[in-house]
Amino acid sequence: MISLIGLPGSGKSTVGRHLARALGLRFVDADTAVESRIGMPIRTYFETEGEAAFRDVEAAVIGSLCAGSDQIIATGGGVVLREDNRRALKERTIVVYLRSNPNDLARRLKRDTKRPLLQGGDPQTKLRELHAVRDPLYRETANFTVEIGRPSVPMLVNMILMQLELAGYVDAGLVPSPVDAPSMPH
Numbered sequence: 021m022i023s024l025i026g027l028p029g030s031g032k033s034t035v036g037r038h039l040a041r042a043l044g045l046r047f048v049d050a051d052t053a054v055e056s057r058i059g060m061p062i063r064t065y066f067e068t069e070g071e072a073a074f075r076d077v078e079a080a081v082i083g084s085l086c087a088g089s090d091q092i093i094a095t096g097g098g099v100v101l102r103e104d105n106r107r108a109l110k111e112r113t114i115v116v117y118l119r120s121n122p123n124d125l126a127r128r129l130k131r132d133t134k135r136p137l138l139q140g141g142d143p144q145t146k147l148r149e150l151h152a153v154r155d156p157l158y159r160e161t162a163n164f165t166v167e168i169g170r171p172s173v174p175m176l177v178n179m180i181l182m183q184l185e186l187a188g189y190v191d192a193g194l195v196p197s198p199v200d201a202p203s204m205p206h
Contacts, residue, residue, distance in 0.1 A: 021112065021114070023113040023115050024036050024115075024117075025100060025162065026158060028096075028125070028147075029120075030120040030168055032118055034173055035118060035176050038177045040091070040092040043190065048094070053081045053085065054077055065077075078105070079102050083104070086109060086112040100154055100157035100161055101157070106160065106161045109161055114184065116180055118168050118176070119155070119167050122150070166179050166180055
């Protein structure tokens with residue numbers, strides 16, 4: 021089982037779907053699982069119940085997802101704020117940190133209306149603040165870190181597959197050869 025962590029907008033869900041397809045595993049978006057459990061959008065729940073209540077539900081969902089197997093989990097950006105979540109992910113999954121530059125994310129998310137922590141104020145400043153707090157927690161939790169920069173989704177998936185193969189977690193037959201893989205931008 022593999023979990024993806026990183027700042028909001030770092031591509032966890034998109035990369036997770038593609039990675040699950042490449043490995044023939046089930047894909048689970050933790051935020052979607054949370055919304056299913058609470059019966060409303062996270063943003064609405066966040067506004068009405070507050071962040072602490074949301075984090076409680078998120079922790080229950082993460083605990084449940086980590087008890088499964090043969091799946092790729094895309095987590096919410098703040099999942100690492102709770103030690104129990106970090107421990108469950110680290111002990112029961114292979115954790116891949118999709119590390120991104122807050123300035124790049126701010127450009128990508130400037131019109132986003134779904135992520136509650138980025139609404140109101142200056143999203144770039146908020147992403148820098150989130151990065152300052154969460155980056156050490158992501159690094160502590162991750163088995164692997166992939167700098168996302170600007171590569172395409174297929175290229176990111178290939179980078180993750182190569183790291184998983186080198187560590188002996190996936191069969192080499194699932195990883196494209198360097199001839200098949202897109203070249204890295206310089």
